[in-house]
Amino acid sequence: MPSNQQETHNIQAWSLINRKYLGQGVRVKRFRRPKRSQIRNRVLLAVLMAKDIKLSRLAEDLGISSRSVSAWVYEGRIPSNNNIDRTCRLLGYPPHILFNEALIRQSPIVCQPTPSRFMKRSITSSPRSNVILTGLCMVYDFSVTDVSIWIGVHPGTFRKWLHSSHLPTPALQEKAEAFFRIPRHILFADCGTL
Numbered sequence: 001m002p003s004n005q006q007e008t009h010n011i012q013a014w015s016l017i018n019r020k021y022l023g024q025g026v027r028v029k030r031f032r033r034p035k036r037s038q039i040r041n042r043v044l045l046a047v048l049m050a051k052d053i054k055l056s057r058l059a060e061d062l063g064i065s066s067r068s069v070s071a072w073v074y075e076g077r078i079p080s081n082n083n084i085d086r087t088c089r090l091l092g093y094p095p096h097i098l099f100n101e102a103l104i105r106q107s108p109i110v111c112q113p114t115p116s117r118f119m120k121r122s123i124t125s126s127p128r129s130n131v132i133l134t135g136l137c138m139v140y141d142f143s144v145t146d147v148s149i150w151i152g153v154h155p156g157t158f159r160k161w162l163h164s165s166h167l168p169t170p171a172l173q174e175k176a177e178a179f180f181r182i183p184r185h186i187l188f189a190d191c192g193t194l
Contacts, residue, residue, distance in 0.1 A: 039139065040076025043186060044098050046135025047091055048073075062086055076104040097132075097186050106181075129165035130190040136180055137162075151175045167191040 039045055048058065055073065059066040062083060071077040079087065084095050091098065137147060148158035152175055153168075160166035161176075168176070173184040180187060 038074050041073050041099070041104050042136065042139055043100065043103065043132060043182065045073045046132050046139050047093065047098065048135070049138040050131040050135035051091070053091075058087070058090070061090060072099075078104070093189065097189050100183075100186065103182065103186070130162050130188065132189055133176075133187060134162050136182070136187075147179070151179050161188075161191075165191045 048055065055069045056066040059069040062069075064083065068077075068079070068083075072079055078084075078099055078101060084099055088095050088098055136142075137144060144158060144162065145155045148155040151158070151172075153172060157166075157168070157172075161168060167173075167188060173188060176187055177184045
């Protein structure tokens with residue numbers, strides 16, 4: 001009998017020790033941080049990150065598995081025409097922007113000259129009109145200031161591109177296109193007609 005009481009006491013002691021950890025849950029990041037070479041559909045991921053839509057939520061809204069949506073982003077798979085149409089309607093972009101096959105096949109790694117960090121306050125404190133460009137900064141974890149310096153424009157000018165849908169001159173569009181390695185008609189799709 002004494003061993004049974006001892007066992008009960010040990011279980012109670014462990015439950016008291018572990019009680020402070022119960023109910024706190026596991027902290028899961030909103031988006032997993034993949035290696036840059038793992039992102040095949042950068043534009044789709046950029047739109048999802050800028051609009052704060054998880055892959056699992058998109059899958060739920062479309063009525064498909066989250067594995068399928070992950071394959072679109074990380075493996076570059078092209079969904080069925082029905083899923084393309086539904087995704088484009090849900091996110092508000094045409095298929096040639098979200099599922100550009102040439103861009104998905106190419107999927108280059110963007111080389112940043114120095115380490116950089118995207119500041120979350122840049123999307124919380126002001127509106128973001130150019131969702132794709134903002135999302136690409138989030139995908140690559142680029143600071144707005146650093147990108148503007150790397151492209152060769154003033155940080156205020158780059159912020160106008162992000163927050164006011166300001167369409168840059170063709171020469172600056174070319175610089176941004178060369179840096180992100182995404183055609184300008186996709187990069188500045190939120191700015192109206194090019």
